[in-house]
Amino acid sequence: MKFVVSSSELLTHLQAISRAISSKSQLPVLDCFLFDLKGYELSMTASDLEVTMTTRMATESTEGDGRLAFPSKILLEILKKLPEQPLRFEANLDTLTVDIFSERGKYNFVGQPAEDYPSIPEVEEDKASKIRVPASLLLTGINKTLFATADDELRPVMNGILFEFSPENLTFVSSDSHKLVRYRRLDANCAFEASFILPKKPASLLKNVLPRETGDVEIEFDNKNAFFNLPNYMLVCRLVEGNYPSYNAVIPHDNPNKVVIDRIDLSNTLGRVSIFSSQSSNLVKLHLTSNEVVISAQDIDFSISAFEKLNCQYEGQEMEIGFKSVFLADILDNISSDDIVIEMSDPSRAALILPIEKSENEDELMLLMPMMINV
Known part of the structure; x- marks a missing residue:
């Protein structure tokens, strides 16, 4: 597969999703970005099994579709030190070798098979709920509450942000037992009552990319996972299991x-x-x-x-x-x-x-x- 992209635009997208990669991964393939080229659209994925983040961008020219895992550290270090310019990628899906051609040089490395990359979880349709929320509102709710989440191994439910949906409002809650924040928006509601606990890491990832987004975010969730579909990104994460304490009582x-x-x-x-x-x-x-x-x-x-x-x-x-x-x-x-x-x-x-x-x-x-x- 071959494609041409802007170096700075590619760096921006990869840096945003790179935070999903864990430094303590047990699977070597999880140290990579999964590149998936279809026509003129290139999607890139980063994951630590608990959190998966995908972004999309347009390529200037392509030749052949394909999927391959690119080593994240090598790719990021190259892009950080390159001035803005078009880069040509040529990947051999049989030998897994990748060549990157810049204006003044060439970089060569070996990728990993896309088949080894974990698949993204799928929502259980019969247990799923869906709501649309303005990106600015979601960002404000996360900004207001993320700082008050706990780091408590004994009570993992305290280590995330509680999202409560109702016909009257959308409520964000966090607490570390010393401080508590309840941020409620009366201009966001849905026809049903539901809730989930969003872990701290995916909340931080959303906080990083939401300022770049406009329009609505589609949130879809079941008993195990939440899916955040943004205009340019998608985040899938495993939810915290358990019931959040009755915060109104305190x-x-x-x-x-x-x-x-x-x-x-x-x-x-x-x-x-x-x-x-x-x-x-x-x-x-x-x-x-x-x-x-x-x-x-x-x-x-x-x-x-x-x-x-x-x-x-x-x-x-x-x-x-x-x-x-x-x-x-x-x-x-x-x-x-x-x-x-x-x-x-x-x-x-x-x-x-x-x-x-x-x-x-x-x-x-x-x-x-x-x-x-x-x-």
Whole structure:
């Protein structure tokens, strides 16, 4: 098989799917990209058995259809160091040899049989559900929740994003038991109720390619796998098995103490003060009064401490509450609103962090568990 493609365009497509390849693969063929040429369309696939990603691009000229697995490391290193130019590929499907001709040189290597490459799972039609979601909406939902997923070998259901579909909305949920994010879109719904847990790796792959896509993403899923069909990419992944914990049960509803504060000011202040927190606990304290919050931290072992005062609007009883600074910083970095409201009941119960500015179709809630303050 022979074809001609743009070097930079090929690199862009291969880099996007290369993240699906595992560095610890047990099968040598999984260190390769599977190239499949049909007419003037070239499809390329990368997989680690759990996640498979395919992309398509047009070729400038072709001669003969065919399938062959190309070694990913060699191909990526060549393309990264080449300026933009047309490349001519000539692959002998009998001997598995591949020649790449550039403007000033030739590169030769040996591929692997396409027959050795694992086949892509197929959806079970009788158990499948299908929904279309705008690419921008799906990207926002993943961006809002991915950071709060866990790395818990004992509870794998916490290591992904929960997708909940209903006639009223589409909800994205993630939690690592310290922080929880629930992002709900009222402008996306479907005629049925269903849910699945998307693992962290395919969520990260989608986060990488969705900014380049426009239009709708077709999501099709059964009990085992989810299929994301994008205009230029397709991602297939095995879903996390099990039931997600009842997250609504941990969201407190009676929170009389509320503080409205500038998110950027709070984030910057937290970044400075947390330098002085204990390396083992990362504890920062927020002391709240009517129009002021004092953010403080100390490390007794090194005899260092710091505090800063910030103006705020606070309604409720004077109180002091402690948080792990890195978790609070993560939440503040992932809220787009300039001003936020923090709702609390007492120093021992979870605090809710909500955006002030949001669209009418968004319902965004972030929850953070407090730390015990040693008096």
